Amino acid sequence: MQTSTHPRTEQLSSEQCIALLREAPIGRLGVIVAGRPEIYPVNHTVHEGDVLFRTGPGTKLDSAIGQPVSFEADGIDPGTRTAWSVMITGVAAEIGELHQVLDLLRLPVFPWEPGAKPHLVRIHPETITGRRFSAVDLLRTFAT
Secondary structure, three states, rough: OOOOOHHHHHHHEEHHHHHHHOOOOEEEEEEEEOOOOEEEEEEEEOOOOOOEEOOOOOOHHHHHOOEEEEEEEEEOOOOOOOEEHHHHEEEEEEEOOHHHHHHHHOOOOOOOOOOOEEEEEEEEEEEEEHHHHHHHHHHHHHOO
């Protein structure tokens, strides 16, 4: 669970977290590979509260399916000088039933990297945490 002792840090509700994930263009999938953590950027969509992404065969898919994973996204709003961070944990599952795949392929989850990405993966959140906080110093860092 994300916590902060700063008085201006706002703990976000699950609903707020899911809404922010819907708008994030990219997130990061955390998996364990050979006993060590690895993080992969993925573009995703949110459907019925679950995070969905497409991928090809390989380490990311093999390490995620049927295993506990984390998914994180963050963003910054220069207009309000706030930043946010959301993390979910859950078990990744490949969507394999043809009728589900066909139904979900209509969602806006398109791989950025060239090549076949035939595997559709769902993460149903077991935990959802998020926070929003002032990013004034961070914005000064980016401006210089």
